[in-house]
Amino acid sequence: xxxxxxxxxxxxxxxxxxxxxxxxxxxxxxxxxxxxxxxxxxxxxxxxxxxxxxxxxxxxxxxxxxxxxxxxxxxxxxxxxxxxxxxxxxxxxxxxxxxxxxxxxxxxxxxxxxxxxxxxxxxxxxxxxxxxxxxxxxxxxxxxxxxxxxxxxxxxxxxxxxxxxxxxxxxxxxxxxxxxxxxxxxxxxxxxxxxxxxxxxxxxxxxxxxxxxxxxxxxxxxxxxxxxxxxxxxxxxxxxxxxxxxxxxxxxxxxxxxxxxxxxxxxxxxxxxxxxxxxxxxxxxxxxxxxxxxxxxxxxxxxxxxxxxxxxxxxxxxxxxxxxxxxxxxxxxxxxxxxxxxxxxxxxxxxxxxxxxxxxxxxxxxxxxxxxxxxxxxxxxxxxxxxxxxxxxxxxxxxxxxxxxxxxxxxxxxxxxxxxxxxxxxxxxxxxxxxxxxxxxxxxxxxxxxxxxxxxxxxxxxxxxxxxxxxxxxxxxxxxxxxxxxxxxxxxxxxxxxxxxxxxxxxxxxxxxxxxxxxxxxxxxxxxxxxxxxxxxxxxxxxxxxxxxxxxxx
Numbered sequence: 161x162x163x164x165x166x167x168x169x170x171x172x173x174x175x176x177x178x179x180x181x182x183x184x185x186x187x188x189x190x191x192x193x194x195x196x197x198x199x200x201x202x203x204x205x206x207x208x209x210x211x212x213x214x215x216x217x218x219x220x221x222x223x224x225x226x227x228x229x230x231x232x233x234x235x236x237x238x239x240x241x242x243x244x245x246x247x248x249x250x251x252x253x254x255x256x257x258x259x260x261x262x263x264x265x266x267x268x269x270x271x272x273x274x275x276x277x278x279x280x281x282x283x284x285x286x287x288x289x290x291x292x293x294x295x296x297x298x299x300x301x302x303x304x305x306x307x308x309x310x311x312x313x314x315x316x317x318x319x320x321x322x323x324x325x326x327x328x329x330x331x332x333x334x335x336x337x338x339x340x341x342x343x344x345x346x347x348x349x350x351x352x353x354x355x356x357x358x359x360x361x362x363x364x365x366x367x368x369x370x371x372x373x374x375x376x377x378x379x380x381x382x383x384x385x386x387x388x389x390x391x392x393x394x395x396x397x398x399x400x401x402x403x404x405x406x407x408x409x410x411x412x413x414x415x416x417x418x419x420x421x422x423x424x425x426x427x428x429x430x431x432x433x434x435x436x437x438x439x440x441x442x443x444x445x446x447x448x449x450x451x452x453x454x455x456x457x458x459x460x461x462x463x464x465x466x467x468x469x470x471x472x473x474x475x476x477x478x479x480x481x482x483x484x485x486x487x488x489x490x491x492x493x494x495x496x497x498x499x500x501x502x503x504x505x506x507x508x509x510x511x512x513x514x515x516x517x518x519x520x521x522x523x524x525x526x527x528x529x530x531x532x533x534x535x536x537x538x539x540x541x542x543x544x545x546x547x548x549x550x551x552x553x554x555x556x557x558x559x560x561x562x563x564x565x566x567x568x569x570x571x572x573x574x575x576x577x578x579x580x581x582x583x584x585x586x587x588x589x590x591x592x593x594x595x596x597x598x599x600x601x602x603x604x605x606x607x608x609x610x611x612x613x614x615x616x617x618x619x620x621x622x623x624x625x626x627x628x629x630x631x632x633x634x635x636x637x638x639x640x641x642x643x644x645x646x647x648x649x650x651x652x653x654x655x656x657x658x659x660x661x662x663x664x665x666x667x668x669x670x671x672x673x674x675x676x677x678x679x680x681x682x683x684x685x686x687x688x689x690x691x692x693x694x695x696x697x698x699x700x701x702x703x704x705x706x707x708x709x710x711x712x713x714x
Contacts, residue, residue: 162216162220163220164217164220164228165227165231165553165554165556168231168554168555168556169554170216171209174209174212174213175206176189178197178205179197180268181196181264181268184271185501186559187503187508188504191278193282193284193289194289195265198265198294200299200303206246207242207246210239214240217232220232230557230710231556234556234700241396244396245393250309252300252301253301253309253310255315255316256318256319257319258496258658260657262319263322265293265294266492269283273507283344283352284355287352287359288358291362301374310381312381312656312657313378313381314383314657315653316374316375317375318657321492323363325491326491327367329367335356335363336360336491337357338353341356383610384611385659391660393659393661394660395660397660398660398664398668399703404612407604407608407663408614410604410670412605412617415598415601415602415640418598419640422594425587428587429587435640436639439591448521449521449522455514456487459535460485462531466535466578473690475541476690477541480506480547483506483510484509484535484536485511488513488514489513495650495651496515496647496650496651497515497531499540501544501546502543504547504550510540517646526592527592529578529589532578533571533572533574533575533596534571537578538570538571538574539571541574541697545698546558546559546697549698553699553700557700563664563703564668565664565667566701566704569668569669569671572597573668595642599641600665603662604666606628606633606636607663616628622635622640623636630656668704672696672711674708674711675709675712678708679712679714696711696714699714
C-alpha cells in the first residue's frame with residue numbers, strides 16, 4: 161500500500177537515479193561515474209519527476225497518522241515551490257558564486273570516496289564526463305540568452321573568478337583537478353593525470369565562453385530581480401510566503417538592538433573604543449592561529465570540546481553524531497564557511513570547511529561562534545541526527561526536503577544557545593558572536609532592500625532616505641560588520657545571485673526561538689530543554705509555515 165512516506169522515498173530514489181550529484185551527496189549508487197545532466201532536457205527531466213510525484217500524492221490520502229500528514233504536507237509544498245522556480249525559467253539564468261549548477265560539477269568530486277581503486281576509477285569516469293556536463297550547461301545558458309533570461313554581469317564575473325581558481329589561471333599554478341588526483345597512489349595515476357588535464361581544459365573553455373559570449377549578452381541585466389521573482393525564490397528557501405515588508409522592518413529593529421550590544425561589548429574590550437576599533441584591536445593583539453593546518457586542527461578541537469561539554473547535559477550525542485571533520489575549503493570556493501552533511505550510511509561524516517582566502521593568520525575571536533553554527537551544536541548535530549532518524553521518518557524529510565530556514569535557523573539558534581550557556585563569555589568571542597548575528601541581520605535588510613529597491617528608514621544611522629544599491633549594501637557591511645573586502649564582495653554577490661536565501665537564517669532563528677518559548681510556556685516548570693532539543697532534532701524538515709507551531713507542541 162502506498163503512503164506519503166513511501167511516495168516521498170520513491171521520489172528520492174528517482175532523483176538520485178537521474179542526478180548523480182544527489183546520489184553522491186546521499187552516498188547512493190556507488191560506481192556511477194556520470195556527471196549531472198545540466199542541459200535543458202536534464203532540468204526538464206527532474207521537473208517531470210516532481211510532477212509525477214505530486215500526481216502520486218494527489219491519489220493518496222495521508223489519513224489520520226500525523227507522521228504521514230507531515231510528510232505529505234512537506235512533500236507537496238517543496239515540490240510545488242521547486243516547480244514554480246523551474247516553470248518560471250530561473251534555471252536558464254542560474255549563475256552565481258554558491259550552490260548553482262557549475263559548483264555541483266566540482267563538489268561531486270569533493271564528496272566522493274577515494275579509498276579504493278574502484279573509487280578512483282569512478283573519479284576518472286567523472287573527470288572524462290565533465291566536458292559533456294559543461295556542454296549541457298552551456299546549452300541551458302544559451303537557451304536562457306535566447307529567451308532573455310540571463311544572470312547579471314556581477315554573477316558572471318563571480319563565476320569566472322571561481323573558474324580561474326579551479327584551473328590555476330589566477331595564480332599560474334596547477335589546477336584543482338590536478339591537485340585532487342595527486343592523492344591517488346595506485347597504478348591508475350598516469351591516466352588520472354591525463355583526465356584531470358582534460359577536465360581543467362574543459363573548465364577553461366567554458367570560462368572563456370562565459371567571458372567572450374555570455375558576459376556581453378548579459379550587459380545591462382540589472383542586479384535586482386524584482387518582487388515577483390524575489391517572492392518565488394524566498395518561498396523556496398523559507399517554506400512560506402514571506403511578508404517582506406514586515407521582515408524588513410523587524411530586521412531594522414534587530415539591527416538597532418544588536419548594535420547597542422556590540423557597542424557595550426566593544427567597551428569591555430577597549431574602553432571608549434568603537435566597535436570597529438575593538439575589532440581591529442582584537443585582530444592585532446588578540447589570540448591568533450598561524451597556518452592552514454594549525455587552524456584546521458584548532459577548529460576540530462572547538463567541535464570536539466563542544467561535543468564533550470554538551471553531551472548528556474543539553475543533548476544526547478552518541479555514535480556517529482560524535483564524528484565531524486574540520487577541513488580547509490579548496491580554492492575557488494564560496495568565501496563563507498560551510499558544512500556538508502553525512503551520507504545516509506555515515507560512511508562519509510559531516511564536514512565543516514573554512515575558506516582561507518589566501519590568509520595564513522587567523523584571529524580566533526571572530527570564528528568560534530561560526531564553528532558552533534557550522535559544527536556542534538549547529539548544522540552537524542541537526543543534520544547528522546536527521547540521518548540517524550531517517551528510517552523513522554522518510555529519507556525525503558531529512559534530505560531533499562530540507563528547508564534553508566529550518567537548517568540555517570537552527571544553526572543560528574545554536575550560536576545563541578552557546579551564548580546563553582556561557583560558552584561565549586569572553587568579550588572577544590562574544591563580540592564575534594554579535595558580529596555574526598549582525599551579518600545575518602544585515603542579510604535580511606540588504607537582501608530584501610536591494611532586490612525590492614526599498615528606501616533606508618529615516619531613523620537609520622546609515623544614508624537615511626536613500627534607496628538600496630549594491631554599492632550602498634557593500635558600504636553598509638563595511639560600516640557595521642567586521643568582514644574583509646573579499647568576504648563583503650562575496651556576500652553581496654551571493655545575495656544578488658540567490659535572492660531570498662539570505663533572509664532564511666534570521667527568520668528561521670526567529671521561528672526556533674518562538675517555538676521554544678511557546679513550548680516553555682506550555683510545560684511551565686516541567687519544561688526540559690534537553691528533551692525539547694532532542695525531540696526538535698528528530699522531527700525532520702519543516703518550512704516556516706509550520707516550524708514554530710510544531711516546535712511549540714514538543
